[in-house]
Amino acid sequence: MGDKIHQPLGQDRKPRKPSAGRPKRAWSTLLFGSVAVCAVIGTAAWMAFSGSRFDTGGTVVMLDQPETASTETPVDDTTGPQQPAGSDSSADALPGDDAALKTLHGRSGAEVSTTLGEDGEEINKIVPVKRPDNRPVLLTPPGRVGQHPRLAHLPDPAVIEETGAGPLPVRGPDGERAFDIYARPWSGARGARVAIIVGGLGLSQTGTQYAIRTLPEEITLAFASNGNSLQRWMQEARRQGHEILLQIPFEPYDYPANDPGAGTLTVEAGADSNLADLHTAMARITNYTGITNFMGGRFLADPEALEPVMRDLAERGIMFLDDGTSARSLTGQFAKTLGMPFAASDMVLDATQERGYILSKLDDLERTARRNGIAIGVASAFDVSVDAIATWAEEAKARGIEIVSASAAAEDPEK
Numbered sequence: 345m346g347d348k349i350h351q352p353l354g355q356d357r358k359p360r361k362p363s364a365g366r367p368k369r370a371w372s373t374l375l376f377g378s379v380a381v382c383a384v385i386g387t388a389a390w391m392a393f394s395g396s397r398f399d400t401g402g403t404v405v406m407l408d409q410p411e412t413a414s415t416e417t418p419v420d421d422t423t424g425p426q427q428p429a430g431s432d433s434s435a436d437a438l439p440g441d442d443a444a445l446k447t448l449h450g451r452s453g454a455e456v457s458t459t460l461g462e463d464g465e466e467i468n469k470i471v472p473v474k475r476p477d478n479r480p481v482l483l484t485p486p487g488r489v490g491q492h493p494r495l496a497h498l499p500d501p502a503v504i505e506e507t508g509a510g511p512l513p514v515r516g517p518d519g520e521r522a523f524d525i526y527a528r529p530w531s532g533a534r535g536a537r538v539a540i541i542v543g544g545l546g547l548s549q550t551g552t553q554y555a556i557r558t559l560p561e562e563i564t565l566a567f568a569s570n571g572n573s574l575q576r577w578m579q580e581a582r583r584q585g586h587e588i589l590l591q592i593p594f595e596p597y598d599y600p601a602n603d604p605g606a607g608t609l610t611v612e613a614g615a616d617s618n619l620a621d622l623h624t625a626m627a628r629i630t631n632y633t634g635i636t637n638f639m640g641g642r643f644l645a646d647p648e649a650l651e652p653v654m655r656d657l658a659e660r661g662i663m664f665l666d667d668g669t670s671a672r673s674l675t676g677q678f679a680k681t682l683g684m685p686f687a688a689s690d691m692v693l694d695a696t697q698e699r700g701y702i703l704s705k706l707d708d709l710e711r712t713a714r715r716n717g718i719a720i721g722v723a724s725a726f727d728v729s730v731d732a733i734a735t736w737a738e739e740a741k742a743r744g745i746e747i748v749s750a751s752a753a754a755e756d757p758e759k
Contacts, residue, residue, distance in 0.1 A: 546567045
């Protein structure tokens with residue numbers, strides 16, 4: 345270092361001259377950037393001028409307003425909203441025609457038409473239309489079972505009609521049945537199934553409230569048509585998830601010494617009077633899947649008295665559940681002839697009001713279900729019966745028994 349000891353380090357070094365054969369970094373960056381831009385522009389130009397498309401195999405959906413509907417897809421108003429969705433007609437689909445292949449007319453307030461694109465893909469065009477009454481429409485799939493839990497306490501307008509007696513169940517315009525709409529869904533498994541119907545609800549306010557709050561939701565509840573506050577209790581039961589039946593009093597052999605109560609259908613009353621009493625009873629509540637009998641040994645065995653009643657129930661799309669107390673009952677024969685859903689009880693569970701007896705009958709019911717696949721038992725809404733059934737049902741489910749509703753145990757000719 346010599347006398348340069350106090351001079352900063354590196355100042356005695358001479359700058360290096362750049363090599364003549366090495367390109368400058370700025371020119372290299374510019375070159376690569378130009379190549380990348382050219383590649384992007386070239387790819388875009390090729391896609392634009394070649395007319396190539398990517399086929400995803402999907403369906404193109406176009407939303408349009410009524411006044412801007414394409415002339416290539418005419419909306420045929422003559423087909424009307426009554427045409428089933430997805431149906432084809434000669435005017436909708438013509439071989440080799442570029443017009444609409446088909447027009448889907450639903451109740452959703454829209455016209456849906458399908459055309460073929462240039463590459464053969466389907467293009468669904470949805471054009472909103474105004475319904476005549478401009479009211480919202482609840483769309484439901486055909487053959488549906490059960491209501492949404494939040495709507496279970498409300499009658500479905502598709503299966504109800506207003507009459508002089510009050511609201512009565514009726515088949516819907518598309519064949520809907522109250523039997524299906526108000527049914528409680530089940531798993532569909534092939535294991536042993538047990539259906540238990542607890543009747544007499546509505547006769548005792550405290551007993552009715554206790555039964556609804558205590559029994560598992562899989563248990564079907566039957567409301568006596570001559571009970572009290574039925575609409576209130578029906579709504580409470582439906583909110584709790586229960587399927588319900590309406591219990592109608594029929595004439596027993598020792599009537600009137602043994603009187604089922606007000607509104608009893610009798611053999612001597614005649615068809616007109618019995619149907620009037622039946623409709624009055626049926627109009628007291630809604631949302632039931634069917635009718636079950638209270639007593640009725642004489643009436644259910646008389647074909648002339650029974651036939652108009654069973655025919656009316658069949659036409660209304662509801663089931664009949666026979667409580668099994670009358671060995672001469674003709675309800676099963678009429679149900680088969682009329683093509684209506686039907687079920688018959690295998691045993692009465694609480695003929696003796698004692699907990700041990702009821703539990704033993706429930707065990708018999710389980711054995712019947714394991715042997716036959718399905719078993720049905722009926723009971724009344726006594727506190728001892730309700731407690732025994734609630735306890736047994738929880739234990740039976742742990743043993744692999746499925747507790748199902750009355751509709752799930754019925755024979756349905758339409759299925």
